[in-house]
Amino acid sequence: MNRDNLGQNRLTGESINVLVTVDANYIKPLKVLLFSLQQNNRQQAFDIWLLHAGITDEALSALANFVAQLGFTLHVIKVDMTLWDAAPTFKQYPPEMYFRLLCGAYLPATLKRVIYLDPDILVINPIKPLYDLPLTTHMMAAASHMGLTGITQTINHVRLGTKQAYFNSGVMLMDLDKMRARIHLTDILDVITKRGKELILPDQDILNFLYGEEILPLPEEIWNYDTRDNIVHFAKSLGEVDMQWVIKNTVILHFCGRPKPWEKGGMNRYAVLYQHYEQLLYHAFGD
Template sequence: MINLLFSLNENYVFPLKVLIRSILDTNPDETFCMYLLHTGIRDETLEELRTFIEKEGHVFEPIYSKNYFKSSDKVAITRYYALEMYLWMFAPYILPDHVDRVLYLDPDIICLNKVRPLYTKPFHGNSFIATNYKYKTKWVQPFNNLRLRNFESDDYFNSGVVLMNLEKLRKIENADHIVETIRENKPFLILPDQDIFNLIFVNDIKEEDWRVYNMNPKVYEKLRILFPQKYNYSKVEENVVFIHYSGKYKPWDEREKYKYALGRYYFEAEKKVYPGLHKLETSRKGRKR
């Protein structure tokens, strides 16, 4: 069984179902246990998710997480960054003790290929396996080092796709230290959970290839112009495991205005989950003509 982890609020259940659909379609021979950490998703929404997941023989484990923060912490909650963004880092202390590893995924992702090759990778003593957008890091690393006061670090890892070594994390880290680090650094955080992830664990992360496990649609636009033989739809479908629609422009919000080519894979998966939505949009387009 493959353990997956999500942490989000009700606003992200819509794309989460699309992500799950894409995972199940591309991994038909696998059985998944899907943990969802939340602080208040409605019971009826959780039951809909349970039916959606368990009707195909998989396991759904929603967990209402305690609030690790005090009201005086005033953890920023905006349209883009809610309290639930931090919950995945507390997974070692929330998930059952028998769960020794789990693959955390942001909900703004689509799966195109097999998950098991990533899930079973050895940690080689590290607490995490994640990807590092080095094409961006080399330009912003001095700023990140100054902002986060970790001057010796040469890396900055993305927190959207993270394989967690829960067995090790339970031994070396604790929830109170994570909370205290968030409190102390709150004024300097830009990408809150990702900043904290790098601040605490940057030297305990094994790097994997972002072009396979965390493809960025915006960057893909440039790569397919520069290297059309290596970056095209055929190669994407053959090699990429996860497309990550990071940033504030989301295909489910932008709809036909979404400008990146890799949006096609999100909409293909979305049609399977919400066919009525696409019929309605097609009808509206027809009337406009």
């Protein structure tokens, strides 16, 4: 694969804005995500918006060079973490996980719409239909991982005192103007102060607790396919949603939980596909 040709033959239509929030440990998975995005959206322009707290200038320069070779444009915004000192963080949930909640405040006011993507994702089909989705009165669109019986949803309703579906925050279409008007740091910090010890997935719990009723549901098997649940999807669809269906119809594969497909032992059904993209990336760019 010739890296010089990766970003060529692009259309000149409206660019899709994609938001990512990572620390230095997730730069390599981020590159796999962006590579998969480019490989399966070859005639689509993208602006990649990176919110970070402490990635080095050297690493950012290398990432910008990589993104440019994909034919994308990278915008880097460093977030002041002083206001987030009270937020609960854990090894597997770094401070960057909160940035998506207030991204409207960090991103330029001229930016109206963005797709947020976690770094543990492959994009395997065109993503523009999601970007063009009408949100009507909703502030965001996201998917719920319902499982086979929905018992996890019931547990989250009891735990958080909510009634709507519990949405996964790893893939979200965002109306930034609505978010700027509705989402405030004081509200988020108030939940953290009062209920911080109860938060299992802190930013996702806050998203659902404060804003769940303003989220448009997306079909998970297309827009946020939890790769741990392939048997669940197969059973719920009476055998329709098999691997062939996924390759043809699913847009976003989300490698939720542990181990990740780039880690030793990360061998769920779709880990081999992830490792295939890693290998293609290696042949195109090296380490």
